[in-house]
Amino acid sequence: MSKGLRTLMFSVAAMFACQVQADFYVVVQSDNPQAFITKKEAVNLFMGRSRAFSNGDFALIFDLPRDDPKRAAFYLSLTGWAPAKVNSYWSRLMFSGQSMPPQPLPDELAMINIVERNPSALGWLSQPPTNPSLRTILVIKE
Amino acid sequence: MTEPTRRFRGLQGRLLLIIILGATFFSIAAGGLAYHLGQDQAVRTSRATLKDLAQAVEKTVAIGAYAVDPVLLREVVDGLVRNSLVAMVQVQLANGETLAQNPRVEASSASNISVSENMQIEQPLVSPFDETEQLGVLRIYADEARIATIAKAEAKTLAAMMIGQAALVAMLLYGVVALLVSSPIIQLATQLKALPPGSTGLLDTPRFNHNDEISTLINVTNTLLDSNAMILNRERELREEIEKMEAQYRQIFDSSSAGIFVLNEKGWLINSNPTVSKVLGLPLSNMRQFSRDNFIERVFGQPEQVRAMIRESARTSETVSGDLELLQKDDKRRWVHCLISVHDVTDTTASQKLLHEGTTEGVMYDITERKSAETAVRYQAEHDALTGLKNRASSDASIDHFINESVANSSSLSVFCIDLDGFKQINDRHGHDAGDQVLVVCAQRMKKAVRRSTDLIGRRGGDEFIVALRNIGPADPALSETADALLASLCEVIPISNGKTVQIGASIGIACAPLHSIDREELLRMADASMYEVKRTGKNNYAMAFPEGQ
Numbered sequence: 180m181s182k183g184l185r186t187l188m189f190s191v192a193a194m195f196a197c198q199v200q201a202d203f204y205v206v207v208q209s210d211n212p213q214a215f216i217t218k219k220e221a222v223n224l225f226m227g228r229s230r231a232f233s234n235g236d237f238a239l240i241f242d243l244p245r246d247d248p249k250r251a252a253f254y255l256s257l258t259g260w261a262p263a264k265v266n267s268y269w270s271r272l273m274f275s276g277q278s279m280p281p282q283p284l285p286d287e288l289a290m291i292n293i294v295e296r297n298p299s300a301l302g303w304l305s306q307p308p309t310n311p312s313l314r315t316i317l318v319i320k321e
Numbered sequence: 322m323t324e325p326t327r328r329f330r331g332l333q334g335r336l337l338l339i340i341i342l343g344a345t346f347f348s349i350a351a352g353g354l355a356y357h358l359g360q361d362q363a364v365r366t367s368r369a370t371l372k373d374l375a376q377a378v379e380k381t382v383a384i385g386a387y388a389v390d391p392v393l394l395r396e397v398v399d400g401l402v403r404n405s406l407v408a409m410v411q412v413q414l415a416n417g418e419t420l421a422q423n424p425r426v427e428a429s430s431a432s433n434i435s436v437s438e439n440m441q442i443e444q445p446l447v448s449p450f451d452e453t454e455q456l457g458v459l460r461i462y463a464d465e466a467r468i469a470t471i472a473k474a475e476a477k478t479l480a481a482m483m484i485g486q487a488a489l490v491a492m493l494l495y496g497v498v499a500l501l502v503s504s505p506i507i508q509l510a511t512q513l514k515a516l517p518p519g520s521t522g523l524l525d526t527p528r529f530n531h532n533d534e535i536s537t538l539i540n541v542t543n544t545l546l547d548s549n550a551m552i553l554n555r556e557r558e559l560r561e562e563i564e565k566m567e568a569q570y571r572q573i574f575d576s577s578s579a580g581i582f583v584l585n586e587k588g589w590l591i592n593s594n595p596t597v598s599k600v601l602g603l604p605l606s607n608m609r610q611f612s613r614d615n616f617i618e619r620v621f622g623q624p625e626q627v628r629a630m631i632r633e634s635a636r637t638s639e640t641v642s643g644d645l646e647l648l649q650k651d652d653k654r655r656w657v658h659c660l661i662s663v664h665d666v667t668d669t670t671a672s673q674k675l676l677h678e679g680t681t682e683g684v685m686y687d688i689t690e691r692k693s694a695e696t697a698v699r700y701q702a703e704h705d706a707l708t709g710l711k712n713r714a715s716s717d718a719s720i721d722h723f724i725n726e727s728v729a730n731s732s733s734l735s736v737f738c739i740d741l742d743g744f745k746q747i748n749d750r751h752g753h754d755a756g757d758q759v760l761v762v763c764a765q766r767m768k769k770a771v772r773r774s775t776d777l778i779g780r781r782g783g784d785e786f787i788v789a790l791r792n793i794g795p796a797d798p799a800l801s802e803t804a805d806a807l808l809a810s811l812c813e814v815i816p817i818s819n820g821k822t823v824q825i826g827a828s829i830g831i832a833c834a835p836l837h838s839i840d841r842e843e844l845l846r847m848a849d850a851s852m853y854e855v856k857r858t859g860k861n862n863y864a865m866a867f868p869e870g871q
Contacts, residue, residue, distance in 0.1 A: 258450045275396060
C-alpha cells in the first residue's frame with residue numbers, strides 16, 4: 180500500500196468524520212452466503228455472544244485497535260456504550276478465559292485485506308467498501 | 322414482713338408484688354413482641370442483604386449470561402455462596418439451561434435450602450445491550466437455618482433488652498417508691514402502733530421526705546397526737562376531780578344524818594342512803610325491794626299525804642316539807658320530818674332529763690322523839706291528869722267540833738252534864754285521896770258505859786263531867802240507854818283504900834244540838850240547868866232540857 184494512498188484514505192476518513200455523516204459498514208467476503216444481518220446479530224457477534232453466522236458457519240470477527248477513535252464511535256453506534264464500558268465488559272469476560280474480544284487489526288486497510296481473503300471473516304469499515312470482493316451486510320447509522 | 326405468709330400483706334410487700342407482676346407481664350408481652358419483631362427484622366435484613374448481593378453481581382452475571390460464560394458465572398456464584406446467609410446460587414437461562422450452580426444439588430433435596438418464595442431472591446437478567454431481552458435469572462436461596470439462628474439470636478437480644486429494661490425500671494420504681502413512700506409510711510405505722518395512747522411521741526420525718534406529703538402527714542399526726550394527749554390529760558384531771566367530788570358527795574350522802582331518797586315517777590325507790598333504812602328501821606337488804614315496789618305505799622302511814630306533797634312540789638317547783646307518820650309496824654308510832662322536791666321536767670336540759678325525769682327527791686329526819694314529846698305535852702294540856710279524861714278546854718273544843726260536824730251533816734249531837742251526888746261528903750269523910758280514887762273509878766265506869774271511842778267524855782272540874790254522843794238525837798233510844806247505863810254504873814259501890822267502900826249517885830242534864838241550840842255555851846247552859854233541876858228534884862236521875870223558848 181502506497182504512502183500516497185494511505186494519506187488519501189486518511190484524508191477521506193477525516194472528511195467523513197468531519198461530515199458528521201459517519202455510518203459504519205459491517206462487511207464480509209462477497210462469497211459469504213450471509214446476505215445481511217440484523218443489528219442485534221451484529222451486537223451478538225461483536226460482543227462475543229455468538230461465533231457463527233445464521234447458517235451456522237463459524238465467524239471470525241475482526242476489530243480495530245482499542246485506541247482507534249473510530250472504534251469508539253463504532254461501538255457507541257452499535258451498543259450505545261462508551262469505550263471504557265466496552266473495555267470493562269471485555270475485561271470481565273477475559274477474566275474467565277472463555278471469551279475473547281474480536282481480534283484487533285492495525286487499520287481498516289488490513290481489515291479489507293483480511294476480509295477479502297477469508298470467507299469466514301467479519302469486520303467493519305467506516306466507509307462503504309469499494310472492493311467488489313467485500314459485501315456490506317449491515318449499515319449502522321451513527 | 323419477715324414471715325413468708327405475711328410478705329405481701331404490707332404496703333411495701335404489695336407494692337413489690339404489683340411491680341413484679343407488672344414487670345413480668347410487660348416483659349412477657351414486650352419480650353414476645355420483641356422476639357417476633359426481632360425475627361421479622363432479621364428475616365427482612367437477611368432478605369435485603371441477599372437482594373444487595375444479587376444487585377451487586379447483577380451486571381457481571383448478566384454479562385456472563387449474555388456471553389454464555391459458565392466459568393465467569395461459576396466464579397461469581399462461588400463468591401456468593403461464600404456468604405453465610407446463602408445456601409445456594411443458581412444462574413438459569415431463559416431456555417431453562419442452568420449455566421452455573423453451587424452447590425450442585427437439587428434445591429428440594431437440601432434441608433437448609435429454603436424453597437419458600439420468601440426466602441429466595443430472584444434477580445432477572447437482561448441483556449446488557451437490549452433491556453427488553455430476558456436472558457435468564459439469578460436465584461439466591463437463603464440458608465433458612467442460618468437465618469433462623471440469626472433471627473432467634475436477634476429476637477433474643479431484643480427480648481432480653483426489653484425484659485432487662487422492664488426489670489430495671491421496676492427495680493428503680495420499687496426503690497424510689499420504697500424510699501420515698503412506703504418505707505416512711507411503714508415506719509410511721511410502726512411508730513404509731515408502738516405509741517401508748519396519750520403519749521406525745523414526736524414522730525421523726527424520714528431523711529428523704531422533708532417538705533413533701535409524708536412530712537405533712539407526720540406533722541399533722543404529731544399535732545394530732547399532741548392535742549390528743551392534751552385532751553386525754555385534761556380529761557384525766559377532770560375525771561380525777563369528778564371522782565374526788567363524787568367521793569365527797571357520796572361521803573356526805575352516806576354519812577348524812579338525814580335519810581335521802583330518790584323516787585321515780587311510779588314512786589319506786591331509785592336510790593337511798595343508809596340513813597333511810599336506819600330511820601325506817603329496815604335492814605339495808607330490804608331497801609332493795611322498794612326498787613320494784615311503791616316506796617310511798619309501803620313506808621308511810623298516810624301515802625295520800627305524801628302524794629299530795631309531791632303534787633304540791635311539782636306545781637310550785639319548790640321544796641315541800643311536813644311531818645309524816647310512818648306505817649306502824651309495832652305498837653310504837655314513828656314520825657319523820659320530810660322535805661320533798663320534784664324535778665320540773667320541762668325546766669331541765671336534755672342531759673339532765675335522762676337523770677331526773679319525773680324523779681322525786683326526799684330528805685327525812687326521824688322526829689319520833691320530838692313528836693312523842695309534843696304528844697305528851699299536848700296530852701297534858703288536853704287531859705285531866707287524874708282521870709285521863711279530856712279537860713275542860715279540850716272538851717269545849719271537842720264539842721265545838723262536834724257541833725260543826727252535826728250542822729254540816731244534819732245529824733244530832735247529845736250532850737250530858739253529869740254531877741256526882743254525895744261526892745263532897747266522901748271527900749270530907751275519907752279525905753282527898755279517897756275522893757280522887759272515886760273520881761278515877763267514875764271516869765273508868767263512864768268510859769265503859771259510853772263504849773264508843775268517838776264519843777267525848779271529859780271532866781269539867783271537881784265532880785262535874787261531860788259526855789257528848791255523836792249522831793244521837795233526843796228521840797234516839799241510845800240516848801236513854803246510855804243515860805241509864807251511866808247512872809247504873811255510877812251508883813254501884815266504889816271500893817276505896819283500907820278495904821272500905823263508898824257509894825255515890827249522879828245527876829245528869831241533857832241537851833241536844835241542833836234541837837236546843839247550836840251554840841256550845843247555850844247548849845251547855847241548858848244541859849246544866851236540866852242537871853240542877855234533877856239535883857233539885859231528887860237527884861240520881863237524868864232530865865232533858867226543855868226546848869228553846871219554853
